[in-house]
Amino acid sequence: MRALLLWAALIAPATAAEAPKTFADHTRSLAPQTGFIELWRDADKGRVLLSVRELGQPFLLTTSLPYALGSNDVGLDRAQAGEGKVVRFQKFGNRLFLVQENTRFVARSADADERNAVAESFAGAVLWSGDILASEGARHLVDFSSFLLADQHGVVQRLADTKQGAYRIDERRSAVLPAEAKAFPDNIELEALLTFAGPGSGEYVRQVAADPASLSMRQHISMVRLPDNGYQPRRYHPFSGGIDTAYYDFATPLASSLDVRWQIRHRLEKGGKPIVYYLDRGAPEPVRSALLEGARWWSAAFEKAGYKDGFRVELMPEGADPADVRYNVITWVHRATRGWSYGNAITDPRTGQIIRGAVTLGSQRVRQDILIAEALLAPYGKTAAVERRKLAEQMALARLRQLSAHEVGHTLGFAHNFAASRHGNGSVMDYPHPVLKLGADGGIDLQDAYGVGVGAWDEYLVKYVYGDFGSGEAEANALAKLRSDARAAGLQYVSDNDARAQGAAHPNGLLWDFGPDALKTWDQLGAIRRRALDNFSFDVLPDERQVGELEARLVPVYLLQRYQGEAVARLLAGGEYESATSADIRAGRAAAGVKTTPAATQRAAIARLAETLRAEYLALPAGLLDQLSPPAAGFDRNKEYFGTRMSAVFDALSAAETGAAQTAGFLFDASRLNRLYWQHARDAAMPGTGEIIDAALASTWKRNSVPGKLGGGEAVQLAANWVVLDALLQVVDGGKLHTNVDADLRQQLRSLAGWLKANPGKGTTAASRAQAADHVLRYLADPRSVKLRALPTIPPGAPI
Numbered sequence: 001m002r003a004l005l006l007w008a009a010l011i012a013p014a015t016a017a018e019a020p021k022t023f024a025d026h027t028r029s030l031a032p033q034t035g036f037i038e039l040w041r042d043a044d045k046g047r048v049l050l051s052v053r054e055l056g057q058p059f060l061l062t063t064s065l066p067y068a069l070g071s072n073d074v075g076l077d078r079a080q081a082g083e084g085k086v087v088r089f090q091k092f093g094n095r096l097f098l099v100q101e102n103t104r105f106v107a108r109s110a111d112a113d114e115r116n117a118v119a120e121s122f123a124g125a126v127l128w129s130g131d132i133l134a135s136e137g138a139r140h141l142v143d144f145s146s147f148l149l150a151d152q153h154g155v156v157q158r159l160a161d162t163k164q165g166a167y168r169i170d171e172r173r174s175a176v177l178p179a180e181a182k183a184f185p186d187n188i189e190l191e192a193l194l195t196f197a198g199p200g201s202g203e204y205v206r207q208v209a210a211d212p213a214s215l216s217m218r219q220h221i222s223m224v225r226l227p228d229n230g231y232q233p234r235r236y237h238p239f240s241g242g243i244d245t246a247y248y249d250f251a252t253p254l255a256s257s258l259d260v261r262w263q264i265r266h267r268l269e270k271g272g273k274p275i276v277y278y279l280d281r282g283a284p285e286p287v288r289s290a291l292l293e294g295a296r297w298w299s300a301a302f303e304k305a306g307y308k309d310g311f312r313v314e315l316m317p318e319g320a321d322p323a324d325v326r327y328n329v330i331t332w333v334h335r336a337t338r339g340w341s342y343g344n345a346i347t348d349p350r351t352g353q354i355i356r357g358a359v360t361l362g363s364q365r366v367r368q369d370i371l372i373a374e375a376l377l378a379p380y381g382k383t384a385a386v387e388r389r390k391l392a393e394q395m396a397l398a399r400l401r402q403l404s405a406h407e408v409g410h411t412l413g414f415a416h417n418f419a420a421s422r423h424g425n426g427s428v429m430d431y432p433h434p435v436l437k438l439g440a441d442g443g444i445d446l447q448d449a450y451g452v453g454v455g456a457w458d459e460y461l462v463k464y465v466y467g468d469f470g471s472g473e474a475e476a477n478a479l480a481k482l483r484s485d486a487r488a489a490g491l492q493y494v495s496d497n498d499a500r501a502q503g504a505a506h507p508n509g510l511l512w513d514f515g516p517d518a519l520k521t522w523d524q525l526g527a528i529r530r531r532a533l534d535n536f537s538f539d540v541l542p543d544e545r546q547v548g549e550l551e552a553r554l555v556p557v558y559l560l561q562r563y564q565g566e567a568v569a570r571l572l573a574g575g576e577y578e579s580a581t582s583a584d585i586r587a588g589r590a591a592a593g594v595k596t597t598p599a600a601t602q603r604a605a606i607a608r609l610a611e612t613l614r615a616e617y618l619a620l621p622a623g624l625l626d627q628l629s630p631p632a633a634g635f636d637r638n639k640e641y642f643g644t645r646m647s648a649v650f651d652a653l654s655a656a657e658t659g660a661a662q663t664a665g666f667l668f669d670a671s672r673l674n675r676l677y678w679q680h681a682r683d684a685a686m687p688g689t690g691e692i693i694d695a696a697l698a699s700t701w702k703r704n705s706v707p708g709k710l711g712g713g714e715a716v717q718l719a720a721n722w723v724v725l726d727a728l729l730q731v732v733d734g735g736k737l738h739t740n741v742d743a744d745l746r747q748q749l750r751s752l753a754g755w756l757k758a759n760p761g762k763g764t765t766a767a768s769r770a771q772a773a774d775h776v777l778r779y780l781a782d783p784r785s786v787k788l789r790a791l792p793t794i795p796p797g798a799p800i
Contacts, residue, residue, distance in 0.1 A: 020134065021133065021134055022134050022136070023051070023134045023136050023139070023141055025134070026049065026133050026134055026141055027040050027049065027141075030042055030049070032051075033181070033182065033183035034183060035182075035183030035184045035185055035186075035187070035188055036059075036183065036184065036185060036186050036187050036188055036223065036224070036225050037050050037051065037052065037053075037183065037188050037223060038050070038051040038053075038183065039051070039181055039183050039188055039190075041178035041179065041181050042178055043178045043179065046145070046175055046176050046178065047143050047144075047145040047176055047178065048143075048144050048145055048148065048176055048178055048181045048190055049133070049141055049142065049143055049144065050141070050142055050144045050188075051139050051140070051141055052089045052096060052139070052140045052141075052142060053138050053139050053140075054089075055088075055089050055090060055091055055138075055140075056088055056089070056090060057088055057089075058086050058087065058088045058101060058226060059086070059087060059088065059223060059224060059225055059226055060084055060085070060086060060087075060222075060223070060224040060225075060226055060346070060348065060355060061084070061085045061086075061087045061098075061100075061127075061221070061222070061223055061224075062081065062082055062083070062084045062085070062221075062222050062224070062325065062346050062356075063081075063082030063083075063152050063153040063219060063220060063221055063222070064079060064080060064081050064082060064153075064219075064220045064222070064323050064358070065077065065078060065079065065080045065153060065155075065217055065218065065219065065220070066078070066079065066191065066218045066220050066322075066323045067216075067217050067218035068080060068217055069205070069208060069209070069215065069217060070208045070334060070335050070336055071204045071205070071207060071208045071335060071336060071337075072335040072336070072337050072338065072339025072340070072362065073162060073203075073204045073337070073339075074158060074159065074162045074164060074204050074205070075158060075162070076155060076158055076159075076217070077333050077335065077342075077360055078331065078333045078334070078360075079280075079322060079323070079329065079331035079333065079358065079360060080153075080358075080360060081344045081346060081356075081358040082152070082153045082154070084346045084347060084349070084355070085100050085101075085127075086100070086101045086103050086226070086349060086350075087099060087100050087101065087127065088101065091132070091140065092129075094131060094132050095129050095130060095131055095132060096129065096130055096132055096140055096142050097126050097128070097129045098126070098127045098128040098129070098147065099124055099125070099126055099127070100124055100125040100126075100127050101119075101124055102119075102122045102123060102124045102125075103247060103349040103350070104122070104247050104248060105118055105121070105122040105247065105248050105250070106118055106119075106247055106248070106249055106250070106251075107119075107249065107250045107251040108249050108251050108260075109251035114250075114251060115251075117250075118250050118251075127147070127152075128146070128147040128150070130142045130143060130144065130146060130147070131143075144190070145176045145192075147221075148176050148190055148191070148192040148219070148221060149169065149171060149174050149175075149176060149192055149194070150169070151169055151194065151196075151219075152219060152221060153219050155167070155194070155196060155215075155217065155219075156168065156169075156196065159196070159198065159202070159205070159215075162202070162204060163202060164198070164202030164203075164204055164205045165198045165199040165200070165201055165202050165205075166198060166199070167196040167197060167198030167215065168196065168197055168198070169194055169195065169196060169197075170195045170196070170197040170214075173195035173197075173214070173216070174192065174193055174194045174195050175192065175193045176190075176191075176192045177191045177192055177193060177218070180220075180321075182321070182324070184324075184326065185225075186224065186225040186326075187222055187223060187224040187225065187324075187325050187326060188222075188223050189220065189221070189222055189321065189323065189324050189325065190220070190221040190222075190223070191218055191219065191220045191221070191323070192218065192219050192221075193216065193217075193218055194216070194217055194218070194219050195214060195215065195216045196214075196215040196216075196217070197213065197214060198212075198213060198215070199213065200212035200213030200214075207336050207337075208335075208336045220323040222323075222324075222325035224325055224355060226348055226350075227267070227348055227351070227353050227355070231267050231348075231351055231353045232471060233262045233263075233351040233352055233353070234262065234263040234265065234352070234465070234475075235261070235262065235263065236261035236262055236263045236352075237263075237479065237483070237581065238579035238580060238581065239483050239486075239487075239493055239578070239579045239580055239584070239590070240263060240461075240464050240465065240479075240483075241414060241415055241417055241429070241457065241460065241461045241464065241465075241493055241495075242263045242264070242265070242413050242414060242415060242461070242464070242465050243263075243264050243345070243410070243413050243414065243415050244261040244262060244263060244264065244352070245261070245262050245264050245347055245349055245352045246259060246260065246261045246262075247260055247349065247350075248260070262351055262352030263352055263413060263465055264345055264347045264352040264353075264354055264413040265352065265353070265354060265412070265413040265465050265466060266353070266354045266357075266412065266413070266466075267353055267354075268307060268310055268466055269468075270306065270307065270468060274307075274309055274310050274311060274312050275302075275310065275311045275312070275328070275412070276311075276312045276313070276314060276328065277295060277312070277313045277314070277328040277329070277330055277357060277359075277408060277411075278313075278314055278315065278316040278317070278320070278322070278327050278328065278329050278330065279291055279292055279295070279313065279314070279315050279316060279329075279330045279332075280316060280322065280329065280330060280331045280332045281315060281316050281318065282331075282332050283332035283361075286393075286397060287332065287363075287366065287397075287400060288315075290397040290398075290400040290401050290404070291330060291332070291361065291400060291401070291404040292313055292315070292404075293401050293404075294400065294401030294402060294403065294404030294405040295313040295330060295404045295405060295408045296312075296313045297401070297405045297428065297453050297454045298311050298405065298408060298409070298412065298454060298458075298462070299311045299312065299313075300453065300454065301454050301458055301459045301461075301462040302462055302466065304459055304462070304463070305459075305462045305463045305466055305467050306467065306468060307466065310466075313330075313408075316329070325346070325355065325356050326356075327356070328356055328357035328358070328411065329356075329357070329358055329359065330359040330361065330404065330407075330408065331358070331359060331360055331361065332361055332363055333360050333361060333362055333363060334363045334364075335362055335363070335364060337364065338362060338364035338365050338367070338368050338799070339362045339364070339365075339799065340362060340798075340799050341359075341360055341361045341362050341365065341403060341406075341407050341799070342359070342360040342407065342410070343357070343358075343359050343360075343406070343407035343408060343409065343410025343411040344357075344358045344359075344360075344410070344411065345357050345358070345410070345411045345412075345413065346358065352413075354411070354412075354413060357408070357411030357412065358411065359404075359407045359408055359410075359411055360407070361403065361404065361407060362799075365399075365403065365799055365800075366396045366397075366399065366400050367396075368799075368800060369395060369396035369399045369400075369434075369800065370392050370393060370395075370396045371552075371553060371556070372434070372556050372800065373391070373392035373393075373395045373396065373434075373446055373449075374389075374392050374540050374541075374542075374553070375532070375536075375540045375553040375554070375556060375557050376436070376444045376446065376528070376532050376557065377391060377392055377444060377446065377540075378535060378536075378537065378539035378540045379391075379392055379539070379540075380538070380539050380540065380541060380542055380543065381537075381539035391446055391447070392446075395434065395446050395449045395450070398449060398450040398452075399432075399434070399449075399450050399800075401450070401452070402428055402432060402450050402451065405428040405454065406428045406429060409428060409429050409458070409461075410429075412462075412465070413465050414429050414458075414461045414465070415429065415495045415496070416429055416430070416431070416495050416496055416499070417429045417430055417457055417492075417493050417494065417495060418430055418431065418494050418495065418496075418499040418508075418509045418510055418511055419492035419493060419494040419506075419508040419509055419510075420455060420457045420491075420492075421433075421510065421513055421514050421515070422492065422508050422515075422516050423455070423456065423457075423490070423491070423516070424451065424455075425451025425452070425453070425455050426455040426456060426457050426491070427454070427455045427456075427457035427458050427461075428451075428454055428455065428458055429457065429458065429461070431511040431512050431798075432450055432451070432512070432514065433512040433513055433514045433563055433564075433800070434446065434449035434450060434514075434800075435448060435449050435450070435514050435515075436449065436524070436525065436528050437524070437528075438524075438527060438528060438531065442531070443531075444528055444531060444532065456489065456491060457486075457491055457493075460482065460486045460491065463482060464479060464482050464483075467482075480584075480587075480589065483584070483589060483590075484589045487578075487589065487590065492508055492576075492578075493578075493579055494506050494508055494509030494579075495509070495579075499511060501671070502566075502665060502666065502669050503669035503670065503671035503672040504570065505570070505573070505574055505575050505594070505671075505675060506570070506574065506575070506576060506577065507567075507570045507571050507574035507575070507576060507597055508576060509570075510563070510566065510567045510570060511563065511566075511798070512563035512797075512798065512800060513563055513564055513566075513567040518564065518567040518568050518570070518571060518605075519568065519571075519601070519604055519605065519608065521564055521567070522561060522564045522565070522567070522568050522608055523608075525560055525561045525564050526561060528560065529557065529558075529560040529561055532557045532560065533557060533558070533620065533621060533624060534621055536554060536557060536621075536624050536627075537623075537624075537627060538550060538627065540553050541553060546631065546632035546635050547629040547630075547631075547632055548629060548630055548631030548632055548635055548637070549631075549635075550627065550628060550629065551628050551629075551631075551641055551642070551650055552640045552641055554624075554628070555640060555641065555642060555795045556797065556800075558620070558655060558659065559658075559659065559662065559794070559795070559797060561612075562662055562794075562797050563797065565609065565612065565662060565663060565666060566666060568605045568608055568609055568666075569605065569609060569666035569667065569669075569672070571597045571601055571602055571604075571605040572597075572602055572605055572606065572667075572672055572676060572687070572692065573596075573597075573602070573672055573675035573676040573678075573679050573687075574596070574597040574602075575594035575595055575596045575597065576594065576595040577593065577594045577595070578590045578591060580592075596679060596686070599685055599686050599687060602686070602687050603687060603691075606687065606691065606692060606695045607695070609663050609666065609667060609695075610695040610696055610698065610699040611699065612659065612660075612662075612663045613660055613663055613664070613696060613699040613700050613720050613724060614699050614700075614703065614717070614720075615656075615706045615710055615713040615714070615716040615717035615720065616706075616707075616710065616713075617659070618655075618656040618659045618660060618716050618717075618719075618720055619652075619656065619710055619711070619712065619713055619716045620652060620655065622711050625650070625652060625711075628649075628650040629650075630648035630649050630650070631648070639793075639795060639796060640795055640796070641795065642654050642655045642658055642795060643658070643792060643793055652712065652716065653715060653716065653719045654792065656716045656719045656720055657719050657720065657722075657723050657792045658792050658793075658794050658795070659720075660719070660720035660723040660724060661723050661727070661791040661792045661794060662794055664696070664723055664724050664726075664727035664728075664791065665727065665791065667692055667696055667727075668692075668696075668727045668728055668730075668731045669731070670731050670734060670736035670737050671736070673689050673692070673731065673737060673741055673745070674736075674737060674738050674741055676688050676689045676691075676692060677689050677738065677740070677741045677744065689741060689744055689745065689748075690744065690748065693728070693745070693748045696724055697724070697752060700717070700720055700721040700724045701721050701724070701725070701752065701755075701756065701769070701772065702755065702759075703717070705765075714763075714764065714765065715764070718764065718765065718768050721768065721772070722768070722772070722789075723791065723792065725752075725772055725775070725776070726788065726789045726790075726791060727791060728745065728748075728749060729749070729776075729779055729788050730788060730790075730791065731745070732745050732746060732749070733779075733783060733788055746780060749776050749779075749780060750776070750777075750780060752772075752773075752776060753772075753773040753776040753777050753780075754773075756769040756770070756772055756773040756776075757769075757770075757773050
């Protein structure tokens, strides 16, 4: 008995130590934050504890980057919103799992077995698991730090995709930030400092990081209660102009589509809370006022739709956390180079209800607008210098107002409409080119370069997406009438899928164009380009800028017609068509099929584009050439310059090759050539591929001698000739042509080789013609024996 008592005494302390700890044991001295999920901030141990009560209850999880990389090319921007995921906590044994639902495949059915059958058919994902520290009834305490310290935003993948190398999180140089953890009734906000270790050899990380082998950023996590059932979703329609969210619903009737699409939109009810956006306090003046003004343009459209004071834009309250998912935020983002701006919406994937709007505005875009304005106005000379500089800044701020309205529009649920420019200031959801004119004095006029306020299409968008029309048949009829009225008013809708490709067919779905007539605007811009080149001098460059920057300012002037050139090319085998449903066609609200561009218009387009391949268009004035200087000591060329094969000095041949490559890319796009072939096959009166190639060759290889007064004209022409030949061989070699189109082009090339041999020319022209004929014949005989040249890299134009 004495031995048993002694044994009991020896093991008693160990037994007590192994007793389960309670909530109070783990949270002693920590103040709870009550909210959607109760949390404790443990600053001493660098962790965040969560009390999870509602197991199995879905909620929304999303990420953002309060501190980011600063590289437009990588695309990890400050305040960048991540993907929204529907998740839930589940308990297995003594561990909690965070499970992501597969919201792309569902069964919206009252039958639980039917719902389960779909859920069991498609894989979900376990995003995290952790040990339960303590349980009290339905409450379970977990340390959520390991989730916060993992790459939830996808930084590592993004770095790999942009070829910056293989990075990983260095846990010893990463930390949970308990002080940033906050709990609110419908959301909690959590944050961590993450350090990504990697090779540090990537071009883009070397441009921006303090140490490219050690990238420190912050990851913000928002966990949000899903909205209640009071929201009324709206069916997406292809002519709505809106953005949709979609899933496959296996509970739909057999004759119905599985593909269910809802319009994304904020919850807005008459007499209810307005939609409020907050502008980043980091935006300086006069930028701040321009951004506020532009974003507020939407207020008028909401008022017309019946929502007085339904939309507001304010400056972010001082001290507020812009990463807090409760705020719709317009963020002024800095990067090392100019780049795109974005408007993202975090939505409830079940209904399309917008939870949060997140706008990212790149700060360097406005500087590009000023650069273009200064390159056109030459405001640093002796004539009207102050007035011209002021006009350049006014143009840039006008563009900022439009940009602010545009990106906010995306977060309201509105898609691009690239056909709106056919109606002047038809929509802020188009990409606007500055409207340029020649004044009565022959000078370039930028006075009304950008529109003011939202357009007719924007007012339609707000009415269609947010208008209150009741429900059921009443709503469907009201929306159908809105669509019919919009079409009757001449409004067209062409968005990204039908506009962005180089060989896109719709002649009105154009980025960065202006005016109702593509050919007329082409001519207008051509006169402005010639005027700007003839007067181009150091008067376009501020006093303190290094001399090499003159060349960088030449680029947007030399390529001034780049987007209107695409508009002209879109006329070739182009055709108008509508986004509609079969009900719209049967009811006569929309037309079926494709309305082909008339032959005469197509031939006028061919003539204009062919002219851009001639030395007279591509050669620069002698006076301009004589002013161009290499970059000053300490400065280098970058992607905003033309390429050069002449070391430090300006390469006029590379500039000409760039201009020719732009036109050749439009003319010899495979999808465009396929359409040209087919339209001619159906109707011999329409242009075909042969007509396009004949026009290009007549302006290049087969043209008569270049006028002697054009200094260096023959060399410039030969440079363009080779680009045209390279582009033709590239499209034949690309494998995207129909076989019969490919055969036609090969015969055209064979004929060209014969013509070049029969017409050898003289001097340097003779040398190029002989080599070109040999090059073509060797390729046609054995493509593998010939290394094709890539077309020149064109300096970036967009975003402007």
